[in-house]
Amino acid sequence: MPQALAMFRRLDRYIVPVLILAGWEAFSRSGALPAALLPAPSTVAWAWADWVFGTDGNTQTYSGHWLFDMLASLSRVLAGFAIATALAVSVGVAIGWSRTVEVIIEPTLQTLRPIPPVSWIPLAIIWFGIANKPAIFLVFLGAFFPILLNTIHGVKTCDRNLIRAGAMVGGGNRQLLRFIVLPAALPSIFAGLRIGIGSAWMLTVTAEMVAVKSGLGYVLWDSYYFLRYDLVLAAMASIGLLGFLSDFGIRLVMARVLHWQRNTTIQSGEI
Known part of the structure; x- marks a missing residue:
């Protein structure tokens, strides 16, 4: 019985996807x-296989090119996400820690925040042209x-008693x-990173539909024009898979960095 229960727990995450398919x-x-x-999943899988491995050439010019398309999109996501992480964490810590910085910077940022990133596409094309740069810029914005916001929240909600205790034993601001x-x-920062990586994938696909001539988003849009909806769905599945793997990678890093939090949670559960 315990073995059957353990097996069910390992497989329960696959129940909903299998039922949907x-x-x-x-x-x-x-x-x-x-x-x-509405191509069947088996049809989509067949087109996806040719796109990845070049099995029979049914995807024509895209046959066997999936790896190149995936790497093109991934490079844009990683570049924009890295820039956004470095800048957002630095500015977020400054705003959360310093009232002066908050008063000076936050109103401007809160004015820019409601503007949808896709509305920047015309300016991105004008500024950067048709290449990688507009896609990276849009990923950064997303x-x-x-x-x-998650960094600001994390800094502001830090226990003030801990800060006072650190100051009392001679700790400076640094x-x-x-x-x-x-x-x-x-x-909180890792929660923001998980949200940010999802937005990064959405924005790079949007940019590739309009401002770039390569990547998964471009294949998706080009296939739509040629009525290859099996390839459209394969591109969507590729984006979903890569987004899941990106989030999984962040969760692995989070589990390693925040091991103390996991131990505290386990101990609280045991109590």
Whole structure:
């Protein structure tokens, strides 16, 4: 019985995806919609396989090019996300720690924050042209504000008693930030990173549809024009998979960095 329960717990995460795929396959095969408009998962998988491995050339010019398209999108995501992380964490810590910096900078940032990143596309194209730079810029915009706001929240909610205790034993501002404030803010910062990486993938695909001529988003949009909806869905699945893996990577780093939080949670649960 315990072995069966353990097996179920390992497989329970796959129940919903399997049910969705089975229902989708059955609906596509039922003929309720033309197969060209809603390709079955098996059809999408066949096109995806050719896109990745070049099995039979059914995706034509994209046959065997998935790795190049994936790396093009991934490089833009990582570049924009890295810039957003470095700047957002630095500015967020400054705003959360200093009332003066908050008064000077935050109103401007809060004015820019509601502007949708996609509305920057015309300016990005004018400023950077049709290349990687506008996509990286849009990824940066999409990831910056979630990381910034979560960093500010993490710094502001740090236990003031810990800060006072550190100051009483002679800690200066730099020591307080390094050894007390930043460790306390890390859970919020990682939450912002997880939100930011999702936004980064959404924005790079949007940019590739308009301002770039390569990557998963470009393949998705180009396939739409040629009515290859199986390839459109394969591109969507690729983006979803890469987004999941990116989030999984951040969670691995978070589990390693915040090991003390996991131990505290386990001990609280045991109590």
